[in-house]
Amino acid sequence: ETGVTQTPRHLVMGMTNKKSLKCEQHLGHNAMYWYKQSAKKPLELMFVYNFKEQTENNSVPSRFSPECPNSSHLFLHLHTLQPEDSALYLCASSRLVGDEQYFGPGTRLTVT
Amino acid sequence: AQSVSQHNHHVILSEAASLELGCNYSYGGTVNLFWYVQYPGQHLQLLLKYFSGDPLVKGIKGFEAEFIKSKFSFNLRKPSVQWSDTAEYFCAADNYGQNFVFGPGTRLSVLP
Numbered sequence: 001e002t003g004v005t006q007t008p009r010h011l012v013m014g015m016t017n018k019k020s021l022k023c024e025q026h027l028g029h030n031a032m033y034w035y036k037q038s039a040k041k042p043l044e045l046m047f048v049y050n051f052k053e054q055t056e057n058n059s060v061p062s063r064f065s066p067e068c069p070n071s072s073h074l075f076l077h078l079h080t081l082q083p084e085d086s087a088l089y090l091c092a093s094s095r096l097v098g099d100e101q102y103f104g105p106g107t108r109l110t111v112t
Numbered sequence: 113a114q115s116v117s118q119h120n121h122h123v124i125l126s127e128a129a130s131l132e133l134g135c136n137y138s139y140g141g142t143v144n145l146f147w148y149v150q151y152p153g154q155h156l157q158l159l160l161k162y163f164s165g166d167p168l169v170k171g172i173k174g175f176e177a178e179f180i181k182s183k184f185s186f187n188l189r190k191p192s193v194q195w196s197d198t199a200e201y202f203c204a205a206d207n208y209g210q211n212f213v214f215g216p217g218t219r220l221s222v223l224p
Contacts, residue, residue, distance in 0.1 A: 045213070098212070
């Protein structure tokens with residue numbers, strides 16, 4: 001356990017569905033991150049939040065919509081996804097942006 | 113764009129062999145450097161980090177890495193690997209909270 005939890009751990013959704021991924025950190029950190037980990041591709045940083053404010057959006061399609069209501073919670077809202085969006089989605093947190101990151105176990109997403 | 117490259121995709125060693133995994137980054141200026149490890153079925157976790165100071169950094173489980181600024185490198189080393197070191201190793205770089213990038217990873221298999 002790293003102090004970062006993610007739910008659900010597995011998710012199968014159709015291309016017309018809307019779903020949300022949840023991340024919670026119990027470490028008192030101020031920065032939170034979403035990553036996408038696909039087979040045979042490097043870990044891709046999607047979004048960064050620092051003190052609840054989004055500071056980075058790495059050209060992520062609008063079908064992925066992040067939300068950070070407070071420093072402990074981070075959501076990734078999903079709608080009209082494509083099969084190529086199937087991947088492991090990792091959440092991480094750090095005390096400050098640029099510090100070492102603590103990762104959650106990930107949500108394995110399959111888009112059918 | 114900033115990038116991080118890792119020299120080897122898959123390394124296979126026998127127990128007690130020495131390990132060196134290469135990492136190069138393309139950032140200019142000051143950079144923070146990290147090595148993360150992902151053991152089978154476990155979370156990504158930090159092995160070691162370099163922010164400033166002594167360029168030879170020691171991490172957990174007997175790992176160390178050397179920052180060589182002139183070569184833009186941050187290679188990971190361990191004098192004698194164990195079967196339990198079998199994992200995927202990721203190098204990462206960050207420019208003080210901007211442009212956090214992971215390398216593609218190196219899979220290490222240690223044969224008993």
